[in-house]
Amino acid sequence: MTASSFKDELVHVSALNEYVYCPRRLYYQRYHDEIGTPYELVDGRSKHRGQAERGGWTTERYFRDDDLGLHGKIDLVESGDGTLTPVERKRAESGDYYPSDEVQLAGYCMLLECAIGESVNVGYIYLYSSDQRHAIHITDKHRRTVREIVRRISDMEVDNVPPLTDNPDKCEACSARTYCMPAETAILEPEKANETGWEGHG
């Protein structure tokens, strides 16, 4: 089998979120086009559509930056008192956002600042479930994390399937589960679950 990687290719901002959730999930998505389509996603998509049509905002602007190695569409950029603030909408059922959402938002802020040549230190996460928006202060730590994850994603290779997640709870909500078969893998080839959250579930 030939090895190939995503070197020389830009990383999509949404991949940051996927990677933080589970690297294996991102692997399936990128190499096998296999993430499944859970109904909540379908639902989220139609909500997006509705919102984008409403107008009044700058919606869905595409940004890319070769130095960062990132590209992606920002849902919505809000401009108030001369500052631009990216808004990322989330459909999280739990009424809360995840660290992976913060990383994704940090990626958007970094893309935006490259585009406008000014720092962007705040972004919003809007949650449909609670109709609340949360201001996130983007720190140096966020920025370092984004760069590190971009590097790791660029280093992914088709011959190296990332291990199962260390947190089986994530699998419960993972749309790639049908394909990934974490519990089944732990039963059929237990050594494949070693040192993952599925160890001992066989």
Added chain:
Amino acid sequence: MKASEGVFDESVVYVTEQGTQVRTDEGRIVVWDVDGDGGELATYPTEQLDTINVFGGVNFSTPFVAEANEYGIVLNYFTENGQYRGSFVPEKNTIAEVRRAQYALSEADELAIAKAMIRAKIRNSRTLLSRKGVHGTEVLKDLGVRAENATDEDSLRGTEGEAAERYFDRLDETLTDGWTFEQRTKRPPEDHVNSLLSLTYVMVKNEVLSALRQYNLDPFLGVLHADRHGRPSLALDLQEEFRPIFCDAFATRLINRGTITHDDFNADNRLSDDAFKTYLGKFDDYLQEEFTHPYFEYSVTRRKAIRQQAILLRKAITGELDEYHPLEMTR
């Protein structure tokens, strides 16, 4: 442990009503009665489907085909009585990395996968016979061991052939009075039992084919069946383990429960149009019936089990798993 999520069971649709058109309407797929005045006969969310099987005089609107391509929905065409005519396969169902791994399989890799499939088939033959109270099948057990130890494809094929012969010799004993199964014949089927078995193999082969396509394996490049132009060798290979437990079990059930009688066949041993419709309905129900998975221990439908085997095969081919784990039913 709970069954993994997925929408496999509503993911395959059969359209048998003649004179209908399959169209798209705001994110849904609609079967419309064009010739008659039935209007909208059925509707499904586009996101949910991966395969549509149409029989005879059913057509697709052009926008629908574009949407099928976009959503990765495979369209299989059959004649009104179930002969396969061809497929529409969406562009996205060809993932280069998976194909590359499949084409790069070594002979040893292929043999290992084929052995697992045949071993399971022989095991499943014994299981079906014993479920029906047919005993004295130790010879099959020995042949299973022989399959396991085969060192080349020819000897594996030989073992498989011998096991099939022994198994079909005993299958007669599972049939209710008035039905006999002389000998497995293929073209043309010489009796009603053979006809029903042939039809069921075709139907299950199509399920397997859809599953392989769904997971981007090339169904025409086999591990055991010889590749021949137009022959879905890999589908035939993967089908082997399902033949006794899914195909033969279904055909004998139709006979033993009196769902299909001798009167349902035409002079050429094919099912009459009405009986074929009954058959299709029962077949779809059968695939949606659940059983307890022998290793995973959750309830799973037969259709989903077939899909899972396609995934497991793909994982063995791409090296994500070390070996192919066939579906082996021991009870």
